[in-house]
Every structure is written in C-alpha cells, then in structure tokens.
Amino acid sequence: MIPQLQTKTETNIKLPLAFILFGLISFVTAQSLLWMNTAALSNGTFRMPDLWMAAHFLLLGWAVMVVMGAMYQLVPVAFLTPIWNERFGFIQFFITAAGVAGLSIALSLKPDAAIFAGSLAVIGILMFLFQIAMTLLKQKKANIMSWFVGGALVFLLLTIMAGIFLTWNLAFGAIVDYDALFKSHLIFGLTGWFTLLIFGFSYKMVPMFSLSHGFAMKWAKGAFISYIAGLILMIAAVWSSASWLLTIGWGFLWIGFTGYVIDMREIVKKRIKKKLDQPFVFSLISIIFGWMIHTSALLMSIVGVTAVTAWSWMIYLYIMMWIIFSIMGYLYKIVPFLWWTHKYSGSVGKKNVPTLKEMIQEKWGTILFAAMTAGVVMLAVTAMLEMPGLVFTAQAFLTITSSLYVSSIVRVLTR
Amino acid sequence: MELTKQVEEALYQVIDPELGINIVDLGLVYKIDVNETNDVHVQMTLTTPGCPLHDSIVSGAETMIYGVDDVNDVHVELVWHPAWSPEKMSSRAKEMLM
Numbered sequence: 347m348i349p350q351l352q353t354k355t356e357t358n359i360k361l362p363l364a365f366i367l368f369g370l371i372s373f374v375t376a377q378s379l380l381w382m383n384t385a386a387l388s389n390g391t392f393r394m395p396d397l398w399m400a401a402h403f404l405l406l407g408w409a410v411m412v413v414m415g416a417m418y419q420l421v422p423v424a425f426l427t428p429i430w431n432e433r434f435g436f437i438q439f440f441i442t443a444a445g446v447a448g449l450s451i452a453l454s455l456k457p458d459a460a461i462f463a464g465s466l467a468v469i470g471i472l473m474f475l476f477q478i479a480m481t482l483l484k485q486k487k488a489n490i491m492s493w494f495v496g497g498a499l500v501f502l503l504l505t506i507m508a509g510i511f512l513t514w515n516l517a518f519g520a521i522v523d524y525d526a527l528f529k530s531h532l533i534f535g536l537t538g539w540f541t542l543l544i545f546g547f548s549y550k551m552v553p554m555f556s557l558s559h560g561f562a563m564k565w566a567k568g569a570f571i572s573y574i575a576g577l578i579l580m581i582a583a584v585w586s587s588a589s590w591l592l593t594i595g596w597g598f599l600w601i602g603f604t605g606y607v608i609d610m611r612e613i614v615k616k617r618i619k620k621k622l623d624q625p626f627v628f629s630l631i632s633i634i635f636g637w638m639i640h641t642s643a644l645l646m647s648i649v650g651v652t653a654v655t656a657w658s659w660m661i662y663l664y665i666m667m668w669i670i671f672s673i674m675g676y677l678y679k680i681v682p683f684l685w686w687t688h689k690y691s692g693s694v695g696k697k698n699v700p701t702l703k704e705m706i707q708e709k710w711g712t713i714l715f716a717a718m719t720a721g722v723v724m725l726a727v728t729a730m731l732e733m734p735g736l737v738f739t740a741q742a743f744l745t746i747t748s749s750l751y752v753s754s755i756v757r758v759l760t761r
Numbered sequence: 762m763e764l765t766k767q768v769e770e771a772l773y774q775v776i777d778p779e780l781g782i783n784i785v786d787l788g789l790v791y792k793i794d795v796n797e798t799n800d801v802h803v804q805m806t807l808t809t810p811g812c813p814l815h816d817s818i819v820s821g822a823e824t825m826i827y828g829v830d831d832v833n834d835v836h837v838e839l840v841w842h843p844a845w846s847p848e849k850m851s852s853r854a855k856e857m858l859m
Binding site: 425619701 | 775779808809810811814815817818820821825846855
C-alpha cells in the first residue's frame, strides 16, 4: 500500500509575518543604537545599559523573533504536522513583542525595572516553547532534525531562565556568581539555542534549496552529541573557573561544528541544482564563517588568550557572521516562500504566477550581503585597533546596509 | 486526444515556483488514471517531504486537471514512496538545472 500524505500544513501567513516584521524593525533599531554608541564599542566597554538595549533588540527582537516566525512557517512543513494552536500563537506574539521591546528599553532607561518587562518576555517565550512542544509531540516519528530542534528549545528555556536570574540580580541583587551566570546566559543562548537550531534546519533546508540527493548525513548524530557535550563542559568550566575545561569544551564544540560542516559539504557536492540562489549561497558562506570562528576560539583558548576585548569581539563575530548572516540568507528565501504561498498559491493553474526568484532582487541582495560582511569585519578590526573614527564609519555603514536589507525584504511583500 | 494524455498535457502547465520547472519534467507525476466516468486519479510526489509548497502544487495540479474538457472528478494523491530521485527528471529538466 502506498502511504498518502496529509494535506494542509500551511500556517496563516499573518502569524509568521508578524514576527518577521517585528524582527526587521528591531534589526534596524539595534544597528542604529550601536551606531549611537560607537564610543563604547571603540573602547571595549560592552557591559553598559545602552549596549544591553542594542544587544537585546538584536538577539531577542531581531534574531529570536524572526526565528520564531520562521518556525511557525517551517515546523508544519518540515515536520509534516500543523501548528498546535494558531490563536495561541497570535497571543504569544503580542506578549513576546511587548516583553522584548519593554525589556530592551528598560535595560537602558531603568535596569532595575527590567525584571518586570523581562517577565513578560519570558512568558511569551514559554508560550512559544509550549506551542512548539505540543506541535512536535504530534509528529509521528522523530528524526535527527527533531533532536537538534528539541535540543535548541531546551537551551532557549535555559537561556531565559539564566536571563531572568540576571534581571532579578539587577533589581534585587543577591546572586553569588554574576559573572558565571552571565557567561552561562551567553553559552545557552548563542551556542546552544541558535547554533543547534541552525544545524537542525540546515539539514532540511540545504538539501531542499540545492535539490541535493543521495547524501548520507553520517556526521549528524555525532555533531549533535559532540556539540551538546561541548556546551555542558563550557558551563562546567565557567562555574568552576577551570580554563582547561573551557579549552576541552571548545574542542568538543569544534568537533561538532566540523562534523556538521562535513555533512553540509557533502550535501552541496551532491546537489542537482548547480546554480544556487545567491542569498542561499550567503547562508552557506556563513557556515564557513562559523567554522572559522569556532577554530579561532579553540586556538585562542589553547594559547590562553584571556583579554576581555578579544573575546568580546569574538562573540560579536559569532553573533553577526554565523548567527545573523545565516538568518539573513535564509530569510531571503523564507519571505518569498511565505508571500508567494499567500498571494499566488490559489492562482496556480489559473493565471501566470511568478517564480520565487522573480520576487527578490538577487543581485541587490548579493551586493548587500558582501557589503555587510565588509562592514562587520571593518568594525571588529577597527574597534580592536581602537580607531574611533573608523568604528563610527563602519557602524554607520552597517546601519545603512541593514536598513537597505530590511527594505529589500519588505519589497517582496509588494510583489 | 485521449483524456489521459490531455491530463498529462495540463500538468505540464503546473510549474514548481522554486525551480521554475513543470512537475511532469521534474518527474513528480507517477501515475494518471482515468476511469469509465472520466474521474481522474493522479499519483504524484514532491522532491522532498516537507516541501513548503506542497499544498500549492497539489491544488495547482487539481485546478489544471479540472480545466480539461470532459473531466468529471479529480483526486490528486501525494505519496512519498517510491521516493523521488533525480533519475525521474526528463533530460530537459536536468539541462535547466545545470
């Protein structure tokens, strides 16, 4: 007997789109805030209220919100199961958006009140976790992607728990080891949540966008186990202050990332679609950036680099060139998919409909991606060399290119 | 022209918007059956399970078949087995992806 597929897995477009539009606004806001604070960037004073605001608009407002929106679109199709409750999703959007915006602003204007807006953001994220958990539970058979996405969601939960303790500390004090908790918050969020999620969805989207066939994914399980082991060792290291443990942790993260890179390389090598779309190529290039950053971090840990500025910029490059660039590349594919489905899905066979490629400005996207890469590298280098004038110029350039990127995504919605 | 052939011709008009190639040349259409009352049953697949466009492509195929004269009822069945493979593509589709 030939198994038949269930039909109708599309989500109401307004749900993912609401998250993505909020994310795009936050992206420009974050870059503008960084531009207004280039003096702090130049002298490496990262832990200050205005930069906390920028960082939270960038990571929560842009990256987390866009990822949530993308998941509302991708989870139903990738896991072949509809979203558990769309109405619950809309309520979750409004609570999370209010919480994220409130938290980001409070961190700058009234840090001791951040706990209250932060609580709202936490409720929103917990609602999202509940929604996705309920959706994934309906999946008939778990696969390696389920493990990566499930692992990422656990780390998202840990990130917000660590975050709420940090804001609690700002309001009421009393946390014994603030530094270890802060580092745990970064490890849970950046390496745990974002990286595992990008790994998981890459195993689905890279073969899909390159029309790859006959690949083995033989490193996927090893990459998952090694990366999780690395994360656990990193957490143990920051709480025990054992630098050797940190190096071993970076080693495991590097092995996991390398395994993932080997799998991605095989998938791309076995592709049927020889000429890949440029924005998608940018997502693939960000994998190389990610591997280079992991390698650099491992080497810095081995040779015993302890300078806070060097590690701060390493974290910045990790966020921008691996996490943000991956998301930016995929969004250039996801938004046209979303809009095409909404606008043209019912017209197939009735009238001429455009292809997805015709909905984006591919060449313009390529210029923007190249310009942003140059801007990020220029910012990091000039800041480490303490050249304030060039730091200002680099961040101005990044703010403008980010705004142009956002407008090119919004333009898709007019096609 | 017999109805089965007309249905196949109609399916050539259903384009995968990601690849810009029709579903017949892509090798996505496995079987076209037309019974004595002109009910059409099509068995097809997609290049990958979890393709975000699957609802659109299936409904597009149904619309095109309903547009064929004399067709009564239409049922498009989406299956995963046998899985799609590049060998199922026509040489024209392969050339377009080069």
